[in-house]
Amino acid sequence: MAPQDDSYPGVSYVMPVLNEVDYVAGAVSAILRQEYPGAQQLILALGPSTDGTTELVEQLLRDDPRVTFVYNPETHIPVGMNLAVRASEHPIIVRVDAHSELSAGYTLRAVQTLQRTGAANVGGLMNGQGRTPFQSAVARAYNSKFGLGGGAYHSGRAEGPAESAYLGVFRREVLLDVGLYDESLRRGEDWELNLRIRAAGHRVWFDPELTVTYWPRENWRKLARQFFTTGVWRAELVRRYRTKNPWRFFAPPLLVLAVPVAVIVLALQLTGVLSGLLGVIASLVYLAPVAYLLLVVWVSFVREPGETVRDRLIFLIVLPTMHLSWGAGFLRGILRGGRDTLDTSRSAG
Structure with missing residues (x-):
């Protein structure tokens, strides 16, 4: 990371983690490589993992003092996100998932976009990638308009106001003002949060120059489970x-x-x-x-x-x-x- 410059607002990265032993080290490494001049911290919302993730996270904590954690015994993403946001120290919140890796320059560009546009939340492109033929096929579907319905952060479009944002880089005070994530939801919490942000008179912004690598589910069973659950909770949001x-x-x-x-x-x-x-x-x-x-x-x-x-x-x-x-x-x-x-x-x- 670059030397700290206090003229830049500090950022707190928040990441829910549960059974991510194959991905969390890459996600954390991509954060720690960000060349952002302001103060930075990374808060992992750690669920009760059973695959060795907890032990790996303990090693990451020992390796770098910028990494800390809050325990999320309920495992649910909105609960973990809220715990991490409340524990954060800085005015900018950068959401990251353990299955994702921020591109070089992501944080600086996102903060500059927040300041330039006056938005409350900015996000960019989800760039699906795969390590196996199956995962690569899922990534191709994520990146396709036909695969996931043409959302801006899947297939891209011109920079401008958006309905929602992938992951998101937020003004912390706005998150607190709208009540953080809805802990009654198990999926679709991002869309619902952005709906409340827009209803409160704030702007959500899409910037295609922001890219995040996303690693999809690795096999057919996990993919089917993930999308079935996502469909259930989308219907709950429709209700x-x-x-x-x-x-x-x-x-x-x-x-x-x-x-x-x-x-x-x-x-x-x-x-x-x-x-x-x-x-x-x-x-x-x-x-x-x-x-x-x-x-x-x-x-x-x-x-x-x-x-x-x-x-x-x-x-x-x-x-x-x-x-x-x-x-x-x-x-x-x-x-x-x-x-x-x-x-x-x-x-x-």
Whole structure:
């Protein structure tokens, strides 16, 4: 890090950590390499990990006095974030996840953008990356407009005001004024927080010059769990905030509903229950799933530099997993709410 210059506002990095033994060292290293002139501290909100993360964090604490921690026995991200923010010392809060790595110059650029725009929160691009063919396929989906619905921080657009921000670099006083993260949520806490920030009259800002490397889930089971849980909690947010949610969030659950309806119609047609003009009209239900299948195949086999046929086949599995898991979770959440649904993709198993 650069020598400290007190003319720059101090920053506190806050990071929730649970079962991240393969990623937390990289995330911490990227923070400690930031060449930011102001004072800095890193607060890890450490959950009760079972994969060796706690022991690794203890070593990181010994290696650098700028690293400290708060214990988060409840494991939930919003709870850990609030504990870390309350323990922070500086006027700028930089949120970081253990599955992410800040790019060089991230902090300085973000603070300059805060000052230049007067925003309360700024964020940039999520740059998905993979270490294995499966993880690389998930990363490609994260970076695709088709994969996650076209949010600015996934696919990018011009700098300007935004609905939400990936991770986020905040003015601490604004976080405290709006009541910090909603601890009743288990996913979607960032979107909900940014909604309250904007409702309070502040600005959320997207700066495409800010980039963060994100390492997605490593296998199919964890990916499906993650997206199912995300869908459940997005539905909970729809229940709470109704029309304030973007329309794109309703596409995956409608697709999930269309698939069984199409199967039922096909069975009725094959058995002769639906025939004639009524059968022709009923065939319209095939349009959505067939169009989706063709689109997935087309997107999967668009050539990317360095991709093999195997990579594209994996991507062909990854996309429907993300969309259908999210949609199924959304339908459950609409019917039952979030309740006690947890993101078990963060477990060690």
